[in-house]
Amino acid sequence: MAQLEDFNTTVTPTWCPGCGNYGIWNSLKQALSEMELEPYNTVLTYDIGCSGNMADKVNTYGFKSLHGRTVAAAMGIKIANPELTVIAIGGDGGVMEEGVNHLMWAARSNYNITVLMHNNQTFGLTTGQPTVTTEEGNPGKTAPLGIVENNIVPAQLALISNASFVAKTFAGNPKQMVKVMKSAVEHKGFSFVEFLQPCITFNKLNTFQWFQERVFDLAERKNYDASDWKRAFETASDVEKKIATGIIYQDKKSIPYSQRLVQRKGEKKTLVEEVKEYSIIQMIREFE
């Protein structure tokens, strides 16, 4: 059985000292080992940016795609081999901007994959431009006077796209991150996890302290029912004073994409195992 150390590589991280990515990285490895996954049956896909720089720092099969395409590649991998655990990692730029359509479609199609979105509300690797999650009025290098567009709330978008699992967790809370990631990966269907992640270098507003003062854990609210979509949407929408974290929504009866395909009912093999020559004797008759 794989231990946390088995998910380490020889590559040293290059994130800024104090970056939220260290916590996410360690919690991810912790979650993978606690779920008794092995490096060889796990695939992580990555985007471009600081989150994508995790690519050579986790010892599993990895696929570092182009900017915005982490979710799109993950969908194809899972379809080809449903026996693999497939987790797509990306930032707010990749998942909410360049590849926002992929997120919406992955959610509505209910592929059995997990999207881990690092939301630091800035383009970190390109040194501090605003993103779609930067709150209106905040400055950024390409909007020094403050951005004038409204921001998007990722969990709302995931919910209206029919995601069957939506969660939020705080990069300063490793215990919660591990728990939420495990629930997400074990969920049968599409799961979306947003990490509230301070960018200590370029986002001077949404700091660790700023989040600490606002986050609370839904798991501590005994009467919270995560299967109630309307309530989940309200909870996800309320980001002004208090920010709910934990599992916001989960449809435990959701049926993943691959199980919905009529022609695949009862098929035991994966598409990978099915590659061989196929006879055309039956099919060619239609051409006569």
Next chain:
Amino acid sequence: MKQTFSIKIGGSAGQGVKTSGYILTKALKDLGYWTFSYSEYPSLIRGGHSTFQINVADKQIGSITQRFDILVALNDETIEKHHEDLNRKGLLICDDNRVIKPRVKKSLDNKGIQILVIPVDEIVKENNGQPVMENSVITGAVWSMLTKEFKVLENQLKQIFGKKSKDIETNIKCAKDGFKVVADQYFVELKQLKGSTDRIIGTGNEVAGLATYASGCRLYCAYPMTPSTGILQYLASRTDKTKMIVKQAEDEITAIQMAIGASFAGTRSACGTSGGGLALMTESLSLIGINETPLVVFNSQRPAPATGLPTWTEQGDLEFVSRAGHGEFPKIVLAPGDINEVFELVPQAFNLADKYQTLVIILLDKYLSESWYQAKRFKDGKIKVSRGQILSEPDLANQLEFKRYKITVSGVSPRSLPGSKGGVYLANSDEHDEKGYSTEDLYARKQMMDKRMRKYGGIISELPEPKLYGPEKAKTTIICWGSQKGPIIDALEKLNNGKSRINALHYSFVYPIEIETIKRYAKRNKLIAVENNYSGQFAKLIRCETGIDIKTRITKYVGTPFFKDELVEILKTKI
């Protein structure tokens, strides 16, 4: 008896032009004749003007002619637009609601064209049929001018309407009454011939789908775009039999990314689109270049730029696809010339993609994708799946340290598939070391670039020579590629007329190019490029790769393919 002739049917979209044409094509095949059928239609669902042309011969053909012998008019526009292209002593068949203007009538009379007016409404009414059955009446009337074998047509009506309509009997009655309007008076009298039972009729798109399935591709991803949609629809409509997953994605970017992801996971996957969609896929072509994932991409061309002429044809994307993708990386572009070559090259494309862990683009176009070719039935069991160097778990266990991107002489590094113990690696879009980890070590970069580009050595060594058609001794040689094979070969016979004047070299491996053959021909022959695009893109590629400048370029870029008779006229002046 005249056995080489052509029929053009014209009407509004929705009038059943295509159905009539398709039934006649199939029935002509059953009667023992070779056919080639081509349709033109506007980019809309109802109205507009669409045509279906069938060229009939006593041997295999791959083209249509500009001029034709029988015109079947389901609307007035057909008569107005096409009567001038009717051959002398031709035939016009229409219903009794059509208005033939005096000017047109005079012109038809001058050419000795017979006009056959069918009381369509009356026949449909007598049979208590629906207005849409008018085309069954007309189809019967056309058939009556060709042969007395009504049974052959009836069989096809049953086969085709049997699937769609409950009212098959009424349709057959309508066709029969249309057939009876003219008794024992033939435009050509076709007798039942033997030998067509081992032949098939199919479009390039259908055959591309069939060959994709036969090659072991298990996931096909696409976003609908004319004229490539036929592949997606063909495969989607057969998943009950094939058990394939056929995915209509949210856009072309997703389609190709899913296909790449699936191929990385180890299955065979492909995606398909037209030029505009390929433009969106281009960033991902470059991704394959660096992460060395095998992939087959179909691009069925249509006239561009931009939305261009969505339902028309052109060979305008060769330059684009051979250069597509930022940076430098190996790729292969194939351009089959007809459905036989589609069936032959698609499996090769998958094998080449696996062998060289690279991108293979298959160029089709509207002409090849959507025309109905007749060919000998493809033999089953000829396709061999060859997956290249994939390491199994025992192979991986024997390795001291698995390096996915190991520097090798051939440039190809054995790969592992996710799920295999001991094969963990990173497929990285960043430049990387042998394990796949990102590197900015400039020496490692050079080694990795050299490794990838060395694949061209193997690829070029197995490029087939272009195929020669026509007399070997001829002093003029046409250089052509892809779908225009049919019109060019069909034109050769007429041009040579028993002598050795002109031949043609046809390329289906269009990038990279095998260069030795053309060097030999350039020394002794006059070369003429014939291409269905503006600038002669293949001729430009040849000049780039060999320095040989083909100065005579016959190009056409108006949305239609080369017509056989048109090509004969043009080439006559060049030899």
